Amino acid sequence: EIHIKEPTEKEVNPRLLPGELLLCEASTVYKYIQEDGSNRGTYGKLICTNFKIAFLDDDSASDDNEPQFKNKIIGENDITLQCVDQIYGVYDEKKKLLTGQLKKYPEKLIIYCKDLRVFHFCLRYTKEEEVKRIVSGIIHHSQTPKLLKLLFLFSYASAAPNNAGKYRRNQTVMFDTLEDWRDELERTKGNVKYKAVTTNEGYRVSEKLPLYFVVPICVSEESILQYEGRGIIWCWSCHNGAALLKMSAFPKEQDDSTSQMQKAFLDGIYKTISNPPYELLKTDDLSSSLPSLQDIQTAYTRFKQLFLIDYSTDFWATDVKWFSLLESTNWLEIIRRVLKKAIEVAECLERQHTNVLLIEESATDLCCVISSLVQVMMDSYSRTKLGFQSLIQKEWVIGGHGFLDRCNHLHRSDKEEAPVFLLLLNCVWQLVQQYPPAFEFTETYLTVLSDSLYVPIFSTFFFNSQHQRDTNMSGESLKTQSGPFRFLTVWDWSVQFDLKGQAFLNNPLYAEKPKPDKSQRKTARFKHQRQLSLPLTQTKSSTKRGFFREETDNLIKNILGKRIGKFINSSDEPPNSFREFYDSWHSKPVDYHGLLLPRIDGPEIKVWAQRYLRWIPEAQLHGGGTIATAAKILDLMEEVQSLQVKMDEEHSQAI
């Protein structure tokens, strides 16, 4: 008997990370395998730590079939505290949302996760004391407001200082040094007209801005200081010299003189930047041309509800109405509008050789989405894994997207929550599934990346800005040893996956850029530019100048908060110029290393099935689907490679 018991005893011991503390636990919890009404499930222990909620299966047999693709940090039955979306209690067959203090403890606990898993735990057989402790513990640690310093990130970093720093910079560009920005300028040939500035060292200009950033060469340090860094910030330069820029809108000023000053300042900027060597400037106020963050949050909340399915009967019941349900969430429509906007911007840059200035209140939400998408579409480097990661660093992490607030990691304010980064990943996924050979990474990569938003051992998605990260880096306020924390970056995929798992992130069908000798490539590139630039600007330039003045005025009015009428978007173009650009691009064969435009017609915008349907048993394909295909393709590629090796050998022998 003892021999039989021993392994199960071992099994129940939770596997804790460095710095992870067991806070509370409850035994003989019954976890339903799938809520199909059959009540099948397993008994086990439910625990809550300062990192995760976990269910430890009493039955060790379940370890037999290890999945091929497995996360080293988060197990199948682990839910990080940040991953918990909502917790419901079931009282007499009635579901009730659980928050704050409870008077009565439920007999069943349903946990909805942000990665769309749904857990059903039955507490009927658990001791009352333990139920009280575990339920209130889980709710307290996952649902109530928290201090930043209490994030597991810090305990992990202080307990496992040796883990960090393994990730060398020769991989993803982190954009936390001046060199990184200079390299990027050089790479995009933007260094002729733009420069990286050090004005914000020590965050003396603004805490919202990164330490280093890029501005037009003509902008002086004084003006940056004077206007607290408000002004044009460079994102990326197109091969033809046109640049993608961003700017946060000025707040509404009551004071007339201040607003006058601001007007003068902007006037000055526009004047300099509209003269050669700069291209014409077109502005796009994203807060009026795209859905609001509130709309996006509402749409996503409705959308994800379609996949948080309690019972399989619900799954079948909703299946008949699936498409209209989907449409009513508006989520796909938002994706379409965002993609369309990105195409419009790409058209300006590519075809009209116009600089595009994106404007948004803080320039850290939809600006990030659009600028990232434009770069993914126009810059094939952003479609490599490292390129994409560098892009996320540049536009989002260093760019100052408020991950902490937008993901509501600290449960401080629900109002700030909006799935902006998820929106980007959803848009990029559309491109990935439309043009798989153009991307070095797979949809699995995107799915895993979206899951990593909720894993608080990486600093990447747990700060609002570079400033916030830097000021919290120093371990002074904690009692632990001195010296700054060294956080892990999510881009070190070896932390989460072994080599076998990491293979699933790479697209074996990626059409790698052919590498001919340099002289050839240069001419090819030149030709490419000529092909793409249509002789449009020459004939129209005079009218454009006129327009530009008008637009500048409009722009200034707009930025100063005195919006008069609807902001003009590409109003000088015939309305079908977008369509014409879109159609003409799609009528030509795809160059996987060139400009890539997503198809946005109705049937083309799809649901990211891997992310959203992966936990639903009814939707699983045994022996089929993308995983089987990927495995087969990997096999084939291996075979091709080995044949290639053989051929090379034969060849060399023949010689």
Next chain:
Amino acid sequence: QVPFTVLQGEGVEYLGHANDAVIAISNYRLHIKFKDSVINVPLRMMESVECRDMFQLHIVCKDSKVIRYLCHFSTFKQCQEWLKRLTRAIARPAKPEDLFAFAYHAWCLGVCVDEEDQHAHLCRPGDHVRYRFEMELVRMGFDLQNVWRVSDINNNYKLCSSYPQKLLVPVWITDKELENVASFRSWKRIPVVVYRNVRNGAVIARCSQPEISWGGCLELVSRWIIWALSRLDRSVWDGSLGSFMASVGWHWRPVVGEREVLETQSVFVSADSSLTACSGVENAGTPQKLLILDARSYTAAVANRAKGGGCECEEYYPNCEVVFMGMANIHSIRNSFQYLRAVCSQVPDPSNWLSALESTKWLQHLSVMLKAAVLVSNAVDREGRPVLVHCSDGWDRTPQIVALAKILLDPYYRTMEGFQVLVESDWLDFGHKFGDRCGHQEKVEDQNEQCPVFLQWLDAVHQLLKQFPCLFEFNEAFLVKLVQHTYSCLYGTFLGNSPCEREMHNIYKRTCSVWSLLRAGNKNFHNLLYMPGSEQVLHPVCHVRALHVWTAVYLPASSPHPLGQDDMDIYLPPGSQSQEFSGRCLDRLPKTRSMDDLLSACDSSSPLTRTSSDPNLNNHCQEVRVGLE
């Protein structure tokens, strides 16, 4: 100057100019050449032509394409003239010989001296198709000594004109009894066995609905057949008939709960509850009840009683379970298809694509068909139960379910040869009325008989291909071509309504077979991801969420890759490709569009093709000629 290469036996009848294009009508196709694009549609592919906005032709195709803004004519009269010509050209033929397949075949033969040889070479499908009946008997391991026999009762189609001549029935049922049975099944389509699972001996049989109007429970013999079926291989398997007989009980379990619900909704209920019901049955010991799958809904089946049809009552059939699938009839499917066509022709207006798609119900219908097939395959594979499938006449929904279930169960039908055998035996031999359903039957003008039943089934196969991309030997292009040539009438395979009719008109000898194009040797239709040797039974997901609109067929305009030089490499033989055999090709192969015809795809100078005829036969002829020289 005719702007295209004519096929053998093709003659241009009208040639003229519109404002911006050259327009030509031959006895096979309509061809319009614009400056940088081409519209190329086989005449028989067109369902209707009308003139809109005075100067515009509006063509609706049977495979759901809608061609608008076709051609701008300078005068109204000119447009009317072409409209008249087209209308005349697409009218139903007066006699089968008017179909282009005959002319084409005759001319193909004319090119060659040795007619017999040429016919065999060019037009005949392989031996696997010709001797399919015998080969299938062996392959599926039918015991023709003790359990089964091949009845010749339908020699010369004297019993049932829509059935094949050779029928596979239980050995102890005499022809006399079969004749008796026939009088109780509509169109005399008696229960016949079409599949046997080699592993557990469970069989699939098919028939038409019983005719109850002949008087209540008179259908004794028919019932007896069903009963015999239900124990046939089982008795061999169990080894003890006696104990089996003793254990036969009277089971009546209502499977369909909500009969009053709308058809499409009730489907889900009935299908699912029966699925779970089945899974509860233990495989060991207890005898397996025969599953009678009625493709219709219960209400529709009962309604058929008024017309002299009906359904099995479990009271009369001991040891049977009747499940109603609630699949819609051809009229609903036709409506659904017309909606789908309308919705697809509205793209790229994206505003309400999803709800519009839902309102067509096309995917919902597909979902039901897949569910029915899964039900059959689970019964056979997991529980070793015999299954009898029927609908009303047993030539529309029945072949859909049976053939799909066979694909799920048997990897052979996922090979190119096996798929050909499947289409030949389950669709053509058992009298799916291709002539009527596709609208190229002579003289008949009844639109009510038209329905894309076969296309719908191909769509379901396409869904399976999408879900199991490594388990089919053929690729999507294969299916797309099959759709085209179901309607093009370039090949004789899908002409006529039954094997009897095809024999009467000697179609086999006077036309080419579509399999000569879609032959296993044609590398263009090979799935490079295919894993041969997999014995896996497919368990597809059938919910609407998982189904895709078949863009390559219904939405070719928005389908991924426009033709151009870039697409060429797909069609190049592997030898001519450089060592840069990158994954790109692998990935793009299945995305082949419907309109690409292989010839022009290889010809880089040819402009965009909007819709295709099939000139690859030109290719083929040349190939043959070269071979003969």
